[in-house]
Amino acid sequence: MALSLxxxxxxxxxxxxxxxxxxxxxxxxxxxxxxxVNDSKATVFVNGKVCKDPKLVTADDFFRSGLNKxxxxxxxxxxxxxxxxxxxxxxxxxxxxxxxRIDFARRGLNPPHTHPRGTEVLVVLKGRLYVGFVxxxxxxxxxxxxxxxxxxxxxxxxxxxxxxxxQLNVGKTNAIAFAGLSSQNPGVITIAxxxxxxxxxxxxxxxxxxxxxxxxxxxxxQEQFWWDNx
Numbered sequence: 536m537a538l539s540l541x542x543x544x545x546x547x548x549x550x551x552x553x554x555x556x557x558x559x560x561x562x563x564x565x566x567x568x569x570x571x572v573n574d575s576k577a578t579v580f581v582n583g584k585v586c587k588d589p590k591l592v593t594a595d596d597f598f599r600s601g602l603n604k605x606x607x608x609x610x611x612x613x614x615x616x617x618x619x620x621x622x623x624x625x626x627x628x629x630x631x632x633x634x635x636r637i638d639f640a641r642r643g644l645n646p647p648h649t650h651p652r653g654t655e656v657l658v659v660l661k662g663r664l665y666v667g668f669v670x671x672x673x674x675x676x677x678x679x680x681x682x683x684x685x686x687x688x689x690x691x692x693x694x695x696x697x698x699x700x701x702q703l704n705v706g707k708t709n710a711i712a713f714a715g716l717s718s719q720n721p722g723v724i725t726i727a728x729x730x731x732x733x734x735x736x737x738x739x740x741x742x743x744x745x746x747x748x749x750x751x752x753x754x755x756x757q758e759q760f761w762w763d764n765x
Contacts, residue, residue, distance in 0.1 A: 584621060584628045597626030606638040608709070613643025614702075621719040628719060635714045639664070639704035646725055647701045653721030655694040655714050657702070659686045662710025666692050668700035686712075699726060731756040 587596065599619055606615035620633035627633060633653070637645060639662065647669075657666065667683030684692055685705065694700040696717070704710045730737065736757050743750040 584625075586628070587625070597624070599624045602634075602636045605711075606636065608638050608640035608643055612646060613640035613704070614638060614645050616645065620721070631717060631719055633716045633719055633721060635716070637702065637712045637714060639702070639710040639712075641704060641707065641709060643704045643710075645702040646727060647699050648723055648725045649697055649699050650694075650716060650718070650721040650723055651697055653716040653718030654696040655700070655716050655721070657686070657692045657694065657712055657714045659688050659690050660711040660713060661688055662704055662708055663687055663706030664710055664712060665703040665705045666701065668694050668698045671698065
């Protein structure tokens, strides 16, 4: 089992790097924003990280263990993501890749979300997942197209950068998947959290009109997210 996990991680990394020389590294920008300042003491590099002196670099800067361990799925969603990116593996800085392990309890899900700075390649190691993504806004009088697939162990699925996607465990046991992402810091925006759980909250009258639902529904959702996160 340990050997198969190591092989899987290596395979995902190779897939991310092999896309092409022109797309195997991060596009600009590498963070949500970069506000200009005149004070040199208050600045950071565009990618948000300062490079370590090469003379002080060690093998540990490129190493992280733990992806062989199951994550705790005892939560409302029944899933947990264990991410390895530039924030916990410094050697990934400027390399344009990262990886994540996703554990699912039975009927657990990874809710609709996007990665604003990275394409995701998902590989199922154990279990059976229903996955999919929604295309960006089409032309007039057209609906956003949903593309879905049932994945079994060894199956691979790609989620294009920035598109809303999800995963649901439809098997009879827990499930495990690994994801390779084409960014050292792909970011994640969970749609429901961002819309109904923002701080401060988005105006409920606006949301009611935007989603074409009764204001009481919006009030309930915002209250639920507030309690879940406090």
